[in-house]
Amino acid sequence: MRDVVIIGVGMHHFGKHLDKSLKDLGREAIWAAIDDAGVDPRLISCAYVGNSLGGLLSGQEGIRGQVILHDAGLDEIPVVNVENACASGTTALRGAWLEVAAGICDVALAVGVEKMFVGDTARSLAALASDSEGELARMGMQFSATYAAHPKYNLRGRMDEYGWTARDFAEVVVKNSRHGSLNPYAQHQRALTADEVLGSPMIADPLTLYMCSSIGDGAAAAIVCSRDRAAAVSDAIPITIAAAKLRSGHLFTSGDDGYSSLRQMVDELYEEVGLGPDDLDVLEVHDAMAPVELLVYESLGLCQPGEGPKLIRDGTTAIGGKHVVNPSGGLTSRGHPVGATGLGQVAELVWQLRGQAGARQAHEHPLTALAHNQGGLLASMDSAAYALTLLKR
Amino acid sequence: MSTTPERAFLVEDRCEVGPDGPHLLASRCERCDRYAFPARQVCPRCKLRSMSPVRLGQRGTLYSFTVCHVAPEGWKAPYLQAYIQLPEGLRIFSLISNSIEPAGESLRVGMSMELVVEPVHPESEVLTFKYRPREEDA
Numbered sequence: 001m002r003d004v005v006i007i008g009v010g011m012h013h014f015g016k017h018l019d020k021s022l023k024d025l026g027r028e029a030i031w032a033a034i035d036d037a038g039v040d041p042r043l044i045s046c047a048y049v050g051n052s053l054g055g056l057l058s059g060q061e062g063i064r065g066q067v068i069l070h071d072a073g074l075d076e077i078p079v080v081n082v083e084n085a086c087a088s089g090t091t092a093l094r095g096a097w098l099e100v101a102a103g104i105c106d107v108a109l110a111v112g113v114e115k116m117f118v119g120d121t122a123r124s125l126a127a128l129a130s131d132s133e134g135e136l137a138r139m140g141m142q143f144s145a146t147y148a149a150h151p152k153y154n155l156r157g158r159m160d161e162y163g164w165t166a167r168d169f170a171e172v173v174v175k176n177s178r179h180g181s182l183n184p185y186a187q188h189q190r191a192l193t194a195d196e197v198l199g200s201p202m203i204a205d206p207l208t209l210y211m212c213s214s215i216g217d218g219a220a221a222a223i224v225c226s227r228d229r230a231a232a233v234s235d236a237i238p239i240t241i242a243a244a245k246l247r248s249g250h251l252f253t254s255g256d257d258g259y260s261s262l263r264q265m266v267d268e269l270y271e272e273v274g275l276g277p278d279d280l281d282v283l284e285v286h287d288a289m290a291p292v293e294l295l296v297y298e299s300l301g302l303c304q305p306g307e308g309p310k311l312i313r314d315g316t317t318a319i320g321g322k323h324v325v326n327p328s329g330g331l332t333s334r335g336h337p338v339g340a341t342g343l344g345q346v347a348e349l350v351w352q353l354r355g356q357a358g359a360r361q362a363h364e365h366p367l368t369a370l371a372h373n374q375g376g377l378l379a380s381m382d383s384a385a386y387a388l389t390l391l392k393r
Numbered sequence: 394m395s396t397t398p399e400r401a402f403l404v405e406d407r408c409e410v411g412p413d414g415p416h417l418l419a420s421r422c423e424r425c426d427r428y429a430f431p432a433r434q435v436c437p438r439c440k441l442r443s444m445s446p447v448r449l450g451q452r453g454t455l456y457s458f459t460v461c462h463v464a465p466e467g468w469k470a471p472y473l474q475a476y477i478q479l480p481e482g483l484r485i486f487s488l489i490s491n492s493i494e495p496a497g498e499s500l501r502v503g504m505s506m507e508l509v510v511e512p513v514h515p516e517s518e519v520l521t522f523k524y525r526p527r528e529e530d531a
Contacts, residue, residue, distance in 0.1 A: 122466050129465060135404045135431070139521065140465065140488055140513070145474045148459035151484050154476075157457050157502065204459045204474070251437035253427040254482030379431055381484065 001101045003227035005238035006391070008037025009347035014218035014335030015187040016117045022054050026068035026113040029219035029340075033109070037223045037234045044223065045105040046078045048095035050088035050112040051339040052375075056127040057118050068113060085131040086288070086375030087246075088112055089220060089342030090387035094244040096224045106229045112344070113219035114337035124215050131338065132377040133384075144212050145204035146377060147289040151257070155206055155291050162306035166206050169291035170197035171312045173210055173332060176290060179319060180329020182360035185344075187216050187335030211290045213336035220343035222350070237354045242368075243273055243390040249382030261386055262299040262374070269388050270301075277301035280323050281366035282352045284345035286374040287330040293317075296372060297325075324362035327352060342373035346389060353393040367393045403513055403521040407431060414451055415510045415522060419483070420444035428481040451508040453477040453524060456484055460497050469514055471495040477506055477524050490525030491515050499526065 010032025012025045026049075034041050049065030060067055065081040084091040089112025096108035116124045129137040147153045158164050174194050180186040192210055200209040223234075230238045245268070250261050270276050277300055285300075287293040294308030302323055303311055311317045317325035328334040328348040331341060349369040351357045369391045376384025402408070408417050420429045422436040424443045429436070436443045458475035473489035490509050493499060506524040513519050 126466055135407075136486065137465065138404055139486065140468050140472070140474070141486060142461045142463065142465055142468075142474060144463070145459050145461045149457040149474055149476055150486075151456060151476055154457045156459055160502070202460075202462045204461050204463075251429075252483075253422075253429045253437060255427060257482070257484065379486075380429075381486075 002103055004097050004100045004224050004241045005227050005230050006222050006241060006346070006350050007225045007230055007234040007236050007238055008033040008039060008223040009350045010036050010221050011185050011344060011347050012219040013185050014216050014337055014340070014344065017217040018117055018119065020115070020217060022051070022058055022060065022064065022113055022115045023068055023071035025115060025217060025219040026111055027072040029113065029221040030072045030074070030109065030111055033221040033223050037236050039107065039223060039234045041074065043107045043233055044074060044077065044109045045107055046096070046099050047074065047109040047111065048080045048082050048092035050082040050084070050092035050110070050343070051114060052083055052085055052088045052131060053114060053116060053127045053338065056130060057115060057124065068111070084375055084385045086286070086336070086338045087342055087373045087385035087387045088339035088375070089344065090346070090371065090373040090389055091246060091342070091385065093222055093343060093346055093389065094246050094387065096222070097241050097244045100224050100226050107223065107225045107233060109221065109223055110343060111219065111221040112340040112342055114339040115217045116215040116337055117217050121215070128215070128338070131375065133379045135379050136377060142204060144207050144289060147292055148204045148207055151381065153292055153295060159206065164294070164309060166198055167194055168309040168312070169206060169211055170194040171309065172287070172290040172293050173197045175312055175318050176287065176326050176330040177333045179327050179360055180333025183329050183334060186329045186333050187214065188329070188333045207289055207291070211332065213288050213331040216335040216337040218335060218337035218340045218344065220340050220347045222343055222346055239350045239353050240392045241389065242392045243269055243388065245269055245388045247386050249378055249380070249384055249386065252381040260299060261382055262296070265386055265388060266300055269390065273390060275368065279368050280370050282324045282327060282349060282362040282369045283372070284328060284348055285325055285330065285372040287326060287332055288336065290330070290332045293325060293330065319360060319362055327357060327360045327362045338375070342371065342387060345371040345373060346391070349391050353391060400518060400520050403519050408510065408522040410510055415508050416448035416451070417508065417522065419447050419449050419481070421447040428483055430483050430485055449479060449481060453479045453506045453508070455500060455502055455504050455506050457502060458489065458497060458500055460495065472514070473497050473500070475524065488521065488523045490523045492525055
């Protein structure tokens with residue numbers, strides 16, 4: 001396997017863009033990444049295009065990648081269409097990484113794009129429900145409520161178990177919305193107070209509206225290259241993909257209580273790359289509902305079970321802290337156009353590692369970054385896809 | 394012989410109603426004795442087509458629950474969504490009986506629950522399995 005680096009990233013603002021199509025969103029992110037790398041686009045010799053809901057919401061069920069890439073002027077290359085629910089973007093990046101690591105090509109493109117605002121919120125939410133196994137949606141599973149009660153998260157139960165309060169949950173939003181207020185690509189750029197978060201409408205106890213990510217439109221892209229060719233094709237600071245892990249969820253049977261796919265995968269990652277939680281300078285994690293970030297801290301080994309709120313209170317995970325989590329604002333502030341989210345995380349971390357994140361720069365010289373992206377819920381009680389991407393300066 | 398009601402189930406193959414009441418339709422592995430719900434043929438741990446159908450009993454305990462204040466299309470908020478711990482070692486997603494007020498004030502984690510089959514909501518023609526607190530525990 002060859003070493004692979006990211007030479008360029010680009011984003012289209014995440015938010016409500018009723019006047020833009022999948023093509024418009026994708027084209028802007030792709031060309032932003034090309035410009036960022038300063039690479040000759042004729043060198044891009046393969047592309048992976050992540051999208052989840054475009055078939056249902058735009059009617060373009062097949063060949064969405066080719067449709068988007070042709071609009072961006074890229075043709076006559078292998079195009080692989082990728083669907084993996086909210087992890088589609090990272091799954092696309094892994095495909096591009098694999099092509100270059102395997103020596104099939106030197107320069108590859110990964111793009112994630114999603115268009116969820118179609119002028120009919122019920123239709124958008126119905127499409128989103130199709131990112132879970134069909135029977136769950138038909139049985140009345142409500143997505144936010146899942147985080148409140150599902151055994152994996154059970155935020156209500158953690159309040160009893162750990163003594164966590166609704167205010168602890170709100171403080172996660174306060175941190176991430178402050179980060180998001182510094183991010184010009186973020187869907188929600190207003191710093192919220194804990195009282196505002198707690199006073200927003202109840203969605204599924206204890207989750208209020210401002211604790212939940214919202215639907216959005218957006219796109220993000222990355223151009224990857226073999227390390228040995230990077231300096232020849234681009235002047236950008238290369239960021240190494242030290243690991244690109246992907247796995248499907250655990251099929252739960254009796255006796256599996258307490259099993260955590262994410263923790264299992266994190267342990268494998270640390271073992272493989274010879275790093276531990278202490279080495280993580282900056283992270284983007286999948287806070288589809290902001291309080292879940294506290295549980296991700298535990299899975300990543302950033303704290304002992306139950307101690308997540310302490311990391312929020314003492315600033316460990318805020319900009320300037322030891323382990324800065326979601327400097328972009330995370331899913332709840334930066335936005336969650338599902339197929340674009342994973343590459344949005346990666347774009348943010350590349351900027352952070354290069355020291356180009358402006359007002360939301362985590363530290364002066366972060367060296368190691370981790371993106372955690374996750375998607376889809378199965379009837380067998382686990383997420384459909386887990387993706388971890390480790391990046392190094 | 395089961396006497397499944399005439400009205401359609403929301404999701405088929407999840408439960409049936411026999412002379413002794415409703416039962417969940419699950420599977421048990423002939424080799425490792427693990428249970429799975431929904432029913433399946435292949436045991437994921439043994440990686441063998443070693444699972445056989447089994448009907449589960451009516452008891453469980455309330456593992457967790459929440460009140461949904463927004464509802465997917467076709468559903469009415471507020472409604473209760475829960476996970477039930479079964480004695481066979483499974484935790485399953487379930488709705489809570491229409492007989493329980495939707496604010497969930499009478500529910501307590503760990504309370505004893507029993508399986509019922511009811512309309513999805515009071516005006517619905519479609520049936521589903523749900524759980525409700527057992528009489529002596531309510």
